[in-house]
Amino acid sequence: MIRKIADEILANGKTYDNLRVLCKTVGGRLAGSPQMLKAEDWGVKTLKEAGADQVWLQECKVPYWDRGGKDVATINYKDDKGKGLKENLDILALGNSMGTGAKGVNAQVILINNFDELEKRKDEVKGKIVFYNYPFNPRYVQTFRAYGESGAYRRSGPSRAAKYGAVAVLIRSMSGSTDNNPHTGSTAYDSAYAKIPCAAMGLRDADKLSKILESGKQVQGYLKTMGHFNPDATGHNVIGELKGSEFPDEYITVGGHLDSWDPAEGAHDDGAGCVHSIEVLRALKAIGYKPRRTIRVVLFANEENGLRGGNKYAEEAKAKGEKHYFALESDAGGFTPRAFGFTVKKEQMDKIKTWADLFKPYGVSDLTEGGGGADIGPLGRTFNTPLAGLVPDSQRYFDLHHARNDVFENVNRRELELGALNMAALIYLVDKYGL
Amino acid sequence: MIRKIADEILANGKTYDNLRVLCKTVGGRLAGSPQMLKAEDWGVKTLKEAGADQVWLQECKVPYWDRGGKDVATINYKDDKGKGLKENLDILALGNSMGTGAKGVNAQVILINNFDELEKRKDEVKGKIVFYNYPFNPRYVQTFRAYGESGAYRRSGPSRAAKYGAVAVLIRSMSGSTDNNPHTGSTAYDSAYAKIPCAAMGLRDADKLSKILESGKQVQGYLKTMGHFNPDATGHNVIGELKGSEFPDEYITVGGHLDSWDPAEGAHDDGAGCVHSIEVLRALKAIGYKPRRTIRVVLFANEENGLRGGNKYAEEAKAKGEKHYFALESDAGGFTPRAFGFTVKKEQMDKIKTWADLFKPYGVSDLTEGGGGADIGPLGRTFNTPLAGLVPDSQRYFDLHHARNDVFENVNRRELELGALNMAALIYLVDKYGL
Numbered sequence: 081m082i083r084k085i086a087d088e089i090l091a092n093g094k095t096y097d098n099l100r101v102l103c104k105t106v107g108g109r110l111a112g113s114p115q116m117l118k119a120e121d122w123g124v125k126t127l128k129e130a131g132a133d134q135v136w137l138q139e140c141k142v143p144y145w146d147r148g149g150k151d152v153a154t155i156n157y158k159d160d161k162g163k164g165l166k167e168n169l170d171i172l173a174l175g176n177s178m179g180t181g182a183k184g185v186n187a188q189v190i191l192i193n194n195f196d197e198l199e200k201r202k203d204e205v206k207g208k209i210v211f212y213n214y215p216f217n218p219r220y221v222q223t224f225r226a227y228g229e230s231g232a233y234r235r236s237g238p239s240r241a242a243k244y245g246a247v248a249v250l251i252r253s254m255s256g257s258t259d260n261n262p263h264t265g266s267t268a269y270d271s272a273y274a275k276i277p278c279a280a281m282g283l284r285d286a287d288k289l290s291k292i293l294e295s296g297k298q299v300q301g302y303l304k305t306m307g308h309f310n311p312d313a314t315g316h317n318v319i320g321e322l323k324g325s326e327f328p329d330e331y332i333t334v335g336g337h338l339d340s341w342d343p344a345e346g347a348h349d350d351g352a353g354c355v356h357s358i359e360v361l362r363a364l365k366a367i368g369y370k371p372r373r374t375i376r377v378v379l380f381a382n383e384e385n386g387l388r389g390g391n392k393y394a395e396e397a398k399a400k401g402e403k404h405y406f407a408l409e410s411d412a413g414g415f416t417p418r419a420f421g422f423t424v425k426k427e428q429m430d431k432i433k434t435w436a437d438l439f440k441p442y443g444v445s446d447l448t449e450g451g452g453g454a455d456i457g458p459l460g461r462t463f464n465t466p467l468a469g470l471v472p473d474s475q476r477y478f479d480l481h482h483a484r485n486d487v488f489e490n491v492n493r494r495e496l497e498l499g500a501l502n503m504a505a506l507i508y509l510v511d512k513y514g515l
Numbered sequence: 516m517i518r519k520i521a522d523e524i525l526a527n528g529k530t531y532d533n534l535r536v537l538c539k540t541v542g543g544r545l546a547g548s549p550q551m552l553k554a555e556d557w558g559v560k561t562l563k564e565a566g567a568d569q570v571w572l573q574e575c576k577v578p579y580w581d582r583g584g585k586d587v588a589t590i591n592y593k594d595d596k597g598k599g600l601k602e603n604l605d606i607l608a609l610g611n612s613m614g615t616g617a618k619g620v621n622a623q624v625i626l627i628n629n630f631d632e633l634e635k636r637k638d639e640v641k642g643k644i645v646f647y648n649y650p651f652n653p654r655y656v657q658t659f660r661a662y663g664e665s666g667a668y669r670r671s672g673p674s675r676a677a678k679y680g681a682v683a684v685l686i687r688s689m690s691g692s693t694d695n696n697p698h699t700g701s702t703a704y705d706s707a708y709a710k711i712p713c714a715a716m717g718l719r720d721a722d723k724l725s726k727i728l729e730s731g732k733q734v735q736g737y738l739k740t741m742g743h744f745n746p747d748a749t750g751h752n753v754i755g756e757l758k759g760s761e762f763p764d765e766y767i768t769v770g771g772h773l774d775s776w777d778p779a780e781g782a783h784d785d786g787a788g789c790v791h792s793i794e795v796l797r798a799l800k801a802i803g804y805k806p807r808r809t810i811r812v813v814l815f816a817n818e819e820n821g822l823r824g825g826n827k828y829a830e831e832a833k834a835k836g837e838k839h840y841f842a843l844e845s846d847a848g849g850f851t852p853r854a855f856g857f858t859v860k861k862e863q864m865d866k867i868k869t870w871a872d873l874f875k876p877y878g879v880s881d882l883t884e885g886g887g888g889a890d891i892g893p894l895g896r897t898f899n900t901p902l903a904g905l906v907p908d909s910q911r912y913f914d915l916h917h918a919r920n921d922v923f924e925n926v927n928r929r930e931l932e933l934g935a936l937n938m939a940a941l942i943y944l945v946d947k948y949g950l
Contacts, residue, residue: 087654090653218526219522223929258928441656445880475927475930475933476930494658494910
């Protein structure tokens with residue numbers, strides 16, 4: 081049966097073409113934006129074409145953060161001969177950040193390598209632009225581990241600096257890339273402190289700026305960002321179902337998130353997860369499989385800067401007393417699959433592990449404990465639903481995550497298809513043999 | 516110890532920068548060409564910088580096939596209204612093929628889908644250009660399997676068609692790519708038949724041409740290629756050693772091939788294998804490891820269209836009575852590593868398998884039977900030397916194999932480094948604990 085699924089996806093697969101349409105006709109699709117609605121239309125149409133028994137929109141209010149224009153940063157300093165130099169930095173304001181206003185912020189830049197150093201030098205940051213230059217640790221083979229560590233600077237760095245009077249924050253992008261593209265992503269202000277403007281810069285600029293500051297030179301920074309929140313907008317989770325033949329009231333959810341950051345096409349994050357999930361439904365239907373339980377594909381709204389879609393899905397499921405049997409998410413890119421991670425009970429994990437040899441020929445060589453996804457997390461917390469997440473190879477993910485190069489051209493058709501193939505195989509096994 | 520190797524390669528690695536220099540200052544480097552000599556210089560310099568105790572050139576005569584200029588193909592046919600159409604095909608003459616002469620070949624094109632069809636229609640091919648449209652099977656998860664099957668059309672297709680009087684051959688490229696780049700590679704004439712010109716075309720052109728021919732239209736083809744052999748040239752295997760401290764006369768060879776096809780930079784094939792192998796030496800030296808046996812890095816000459824380098828290395832080893840303990844090759848690209856394949860005795864394989872858990876944290880999740888490499892094959896046949904080959908993820912390889920997009924930009928730094936890391940770990944284990 082898995083061979084049949086594989087043949088269908090590898091020979092007749094629609095993931096790649098579906099992703100092309102999403103990326104090239106919609107592009108970036110942040111919650112609240114006009115592109116969000118276009119993406120929802122794409123989702124409805126694509127799920128219908130995939131053969132869903134029914135497709136509908138589940139309404140939820142979403143935040144509508146808007147970048148407001150081009151982000152600008154420059155630095156002024158003197159070279160060794162005392163000549164004034166002015167240079168541009170390639171930056172992106174962090175998601176959910178407050179802008180500087182049209183005049184921008186002008187202040188001295190202070191290099192802070194990590195939070196320990198911030199605490200030691202807290203008396204020096206008042207009135208300054210704090211530049212966090214925390215590195216993305218190359219020694220971790222699993223890049224998500226490096227992201228977990230350095231991500232703290234994006235999320236809580238601005239408020240921790242504001243606490244000591246900083247007027248703005250610049251961070252080194254959360255990436256180990258070889259280019260200079262800045263990587264955005266949500267920040268989270270602590271309401272106890274001023275909401276200061278903040279932006280991420282590319283790695284070459286970060287290396288350059290840190291070198292200048294380490295040499296003892298004084299650097300005057302200028303930052304202009306126009307980020308702001310519009311009133312909450314009405315968005316939707318896009319849902320398509322294959323009705324279960326034996327247990328139609330038991331739900332197996334498979335999904336990704338439809339929203340993506342504005343400067344790119346959200347090809348890997350998380351267009352890939354959307355087309356993966358749609359392909360699971362399409363392939364199972366195409367080969368004539370009649371699911372025992374109802375298989376629901378959910379394209380979640382607003383993962384990036386609010387998680388309102390994931391929360392809404394779990395809330396409504398609870399209100400309706402639905403029974404959620406299993407949920408699988410793909411939100412780590414469309415790269416070659418390597419593993420699935422599971423958050424399940426021990427006896428369920430033992431059963432899952434008996435399936436290991438079924439996946440090996442298709443590229444998933446590990447079934448590991450721990451895993452899921454941000455959008456299905458609320459379902460797990462609400463119902464104790466067993467959760468799983470696709471684990472693609474992570475080496476290239478943070479080269480383009482939340483950056484302008486997260487575009488269709490950087491997705492490989494075969495790698496994308498193999499992700500969908502393994503997901504469809506897992507959904508089939510869970511549906512057919514139970515957990 | 517492996518963690519130490521990993522930290523050295525992931526934090527201070529030179530693979531990516533070494534590859535950049537090879538690709539961007541030398542580029543394509545087919546045996547016999549002036550670039551071959553430039554590449555040898557690069558190899559000597561880079562091995563010395565990596566810390567080899569000694570570096571030398573091992574001379575061998577190599578064939579010098581020369582493309583002779585731009586390959587041209589056009590088709591003429593009539594549209595449904597009888598209007599004459601002329602279209603260009605994007606082609607590359609096959610390596611080692613004979614050119615058409617300056618006037619080119621003008622003949623009717625016949626579509627032949629596979630060798631069975633050729634045999635059935637053998638009376639129809641005389642005086643025609645045979646177009647083999649054998650597909651690269653997308654159903655195989657391991658792309659090398661598809662290559663193995665379709666590769667027969669590149670290697671023996673021309674002579675099999677010449678046997679029945681064909682005047683030239685065009686083939687569908689051995690690839691599952693989404694673009695139209697043609698993929699070259701060696702053909703092998705059967706001396707019993709005329710050495711007819713032959714070239715590969717990109718997949719979009721192949722789809723277009725087969726569609727036209729399947730519709731019953733007559734297509735007149737024109738092919739001009741200028742391939743020819745110059746007299747054999749003097750090339751070299753580039754060899755660098757770390758002298759063994761306990762068994763200096765026992766050799767562990769680690770290598771890739773330095774030659775590459777002319778239309779690209781040979782980044783994955785096999786610049787990656789060269790910088791992988793050099794990095795093994797560099798990293799072991801950098802962390803202060805003193806090998807028990809002599810570790811030899813060999814950048815082999817002329818893998819692509821002659822294998823003279825691999826043969827020479829084994830011949831000279833035999834003549835000198837050298838003892839070859841183990842050999843490892845990297846010639847499947849610089850993609851994220853997934854496995855090693857071994858051609859070893861059963862008891863050696865059993866020992867190797869006890870190391871499996873040491874590799875898992877670094878991305879190699881399988882140690883499988885069967886494997887090696889074209890260049891170390893002669894060593895295995897001469898001495899029964901245990902052989903191994905690095906098995907990177909194969910999904911992207913045939914998108915760029917022997918095509919103009921096999922360039923540095925399509926190599927990911929982290930994926931490349933992880934290949935070197937796992938190779939260094941394997942060499943360390945074999946040297947330290949024996950087979």
